[in-house]
Amino acid sequence: MMKQHLIAAAFMLATGSAWAQAPAAGADTQLIRQGEYLARAGDCVACHTTKDGKPFAGGLPFDTPIGTIYSTNITPDKDTGIGNYTYEDFDRAVRHGVAKDGSSLYPAMPYTAYAKVRPEDVKALYAYFMHGVQPVSQANRDNDIPWPLSMRWPLRIWRAMFAPEPVGDDAAAAPAGAGADAQVLRGKYLVEGLGHCSSCHTPRGFALQEKALTDADGTAFLSGGVVEGWLAKNLRGDVNSGLGSWSKEDIVAFLKGGRNGHSAAFGGMAQVVQDSTQHMSDADLNAIAAYLKTLSPAGHDDGAKLAYDDATAQALRRGSDKSDGAMTFLNNCAACHRSSGKGYTETFPQLAQSSTVLSADPTSLIHIVLKGAEMPWTKAAPTHYAMPGFDYRLTDKEVADVVTFVRNSWGNKAPAVTAEQVAKIRKDVGAEAAPVR
Ligand code: HEC
Ligand code: HEC
């Protein structure tokens, strides 16, 4: 744990110094600053920086079905980075998915979302990457994909089939509408575009394309997707497994501080909050929340909103529930999440009526019990809590029992989880082998 704290602290110092770069003489300071803000909204640093690496120098691995690819150096170094990119070259990479040499980029670079970014914002990003980022000399890594799969031309077909046409200059004007309308439109612009929320939160189709790139494409948009062994949850209006029971203020608090009365960020979302959303202005976070609250339910909940039921807490306190799941819960979880399932607000999240617990897909629930998780560091909520992993302590059956117990206690109602499902996720996420009893 300590080591991770130090690494993260060092990382923050490292990034801090990059953000603080003095702009080159003559460059438009205001534009560079705006570009810096937009780079955070787009979370470019998350994918273009390795754990101990220099900001934006690339080299982070991405697993694809055909092999591993690596993000590239997007610092303004002329030999190894994008220092020789014109604005047009930069725009083609970021919004069209085409590299300077004309080859197509892998959609691990979320250009299908960035296609929605207006040219005026791309110009600010370009100014920042050319004049506000420290150049780093670091050669790009070749992808570990064997020939002939390494040929990039099929990506051109993929682009033709799935990538939207980037928005033009005519969209450069501020979104139409006033007051609440303008706020929702600003939120939609950030969510669909730079925020690329959909790249994690929307399920993918047969060619790994997102099933919807906007709400107009249908309720698959932001209805939940699995990324790196975590379920990026349903952000639509479903009351139990989505954001239907979260207020606008709850959403803002989560994106700003990484936690609220319902939940705390973990997995890929912890990094999104840490690198990106916590740095966004209150106006933009409120816009995102206002937009998310307009999304209709995906239809994942097959009933009304579940209400808290005290029966589980009473049975646990009396000792009358001797089931395997209840015993595993008391011995491993209750110290933090309490027998009431209510936890301690903003410290140990509640499990009663938690969307993580109630999602039909139990991926995140099994993953967090096996490997634990850490909340993000944020200015708004500087104290940092973590949950330990239980992979080495609990067998597949014990994990299945406790997760099933949590899914059906305190008024929760969700399908049971099997030991086979746990075994599969244990393998997928590289957790320790189960203890032998
Ligand atoms: C989700 C991960 C991810 C995010 C977020 C991301 N990128 Fe990328 N980017 C990649 C990957 C992976 C590649 C390499 C793709 C390939 O080799 O086909 C890439 C490639 C690029 C390239 C092409 C570089 C070259 O060498 O030709 C540019 C430019 C770029 N990204 C800029 C950005 C900017 C600017 C942002 C933020 C607005 C950003 N990226 C955010 C993953 C990401
Ligand atoms: C790198 C992948 C990734 C990206 C990009 C991403 N998310 Fe997430 N998000 C996740 C994962 C995984 C979870 C589930 C873990 C958790 O609840 O913290 C999650 C959870 C959430 C939650 C909590 C939902 C709940 O019911 O508990 C909210 C709200 C959210 N994301 C909003 C957003 C918004 C808004 C964006 C875009 C600005 C975004 N996310 C971008 C991966 C991502």
Ligand code: HEC
């Ligand atoms: C030492 C205290 C501690 C123990 C013991 C513990 N947890 Fe946690 N749990 C946490 C913390 C802290 C978080 C928030 C982690 C984060 O957001 O990164 C959390 C998060 C969770 C979440 C996600 C909730 C949400 O929506 O954010 C679930 C589900 C969960 N724990 C279940 C369990 C189960 C089941 C057990 C027992 C096998 C358990 N926990 C044991 C501290 C604990």
